[in-house]
Amino acid sequence: GDSVTQMEGPVTLSEEAFLTINCTYTATGYPSLFWYVQYPGEGLQLLLKATKADDKGSNKGFEATYRKETTSFHLEKGSVQVSDSAVYFCALPWGNNRLAFGKGNQVVVIP
Amino acid sequence: DAGVIQSPRHEVTEMGQEVTLRCKPISGHDYLFWYRQTMMRGLELLIYFNNNVPIDDSGMPEDRFSAKMPNASFSTLKIQPSEPRDSAVYFCASSLKGAFNQPQHFGDGTRLSIL
Numbered sequence: 001g002d003s004v005t006q007m008e009g010p011v012t013l014s015e016e017a018f019l020t021i022n023c024t025y026t027a028t029g030y031p032s033l034f035w036y037v038q039y040p041g042e043g044l045q046l047l048l049k050a051t052k053a054d055d056k057g058s059n060k061g062f063e064a065t066y067r068k069e070t071t072s073f074h075l076e077k078g079s080v081q082v083s084d085s086a087v088y089f090c091a092l093p094w095g096n097n098r099l100a101f102g103k104g105n106q107v108v109v110i111p
Numbered sequence: 112d113a114g115v116i117q118s119p120r121h122e123v124t125e126m127g128q129e130v131t132l133r134c135k136p137i138s139g140h141d142y143l144f145w146y147r148q149t150m151m152r153g154l155e156l157l158i159y160f161n162n163n164v165p166i167d168d169s170g171m172p173e174d175r176f177s178a179k180m181p182n183a184s185f186s187t188l189k190i191q192p193s194e195p196r197d198s199a200v201y202f203c204a205s206s207l208k209g210a211f212n213q214p215q216h217f218g219d220g221t222r223l224s225i226l
Binding site for chain 1: 115142144153154156159161167202204206213214215216217218219220
């Protein structure tokens with residue numbers, strides 16, 4: 001079935017460092033792709049999305065490009081802040097409006 | 112605009128008690144989802160509704176769990192009797208009707224602790 005795979009393990013980095021979180025997907029057809037962010041004590045929020053191949057989603061300095069050739073949707077940010085510390089989930093829709101989520105990556109930004 | 116509203120935000124109760132979690136979806140959204148999040152298993156879809164009708168409850172762990180959606184603006188998730196292993200954060204989410212590729216909008220969750 002349709003699914004997404006995120007890289008294993010938490011990510012710890014210093015403020016102003018470059019962040020990359022990998023996400024690859026398996027899907028029939030060409031669904032939209034999403035990145036969600038979960039701040040401590042809160043629900044998941046949509047961070048950005050891309051609806052077709054080669055689309056770039058962007059928000060709050062984060063970007064992700066829908067790459068059909070490599071079936072990837074990696075999340076990047078050029079200069080992270082302490083406030084970016086959160087858990088990040090890659091997701092794609094399948095079935096009747098369901099979402100398949102990756103396992104999530106905890107990002108910790110150290111001042 | 113009001114987002115998805117869940118109550119209570121925190122619930123602590125003793126094993127064996129009945130627990131009721133509540134959710135108000137975003138107005139106009141026809142899909143409603145209940146999720147459970149734990150460190151061990153991550154985010155799990157328990158059940159979802161379309162136009163107040165349960166579509167798939169295969170994620171509900173046991174008969175102790177039940178969910179209802181009596182109208183378009185309210186849903187409940189009940190656990191009876193509760194057990195310590197039910198301790199988790201429970202999220203409700205909603206999305207626009209019938210539109211594939213629509214994102215889901217999450218509430219802030221109910222943190223449930225069963226002693």
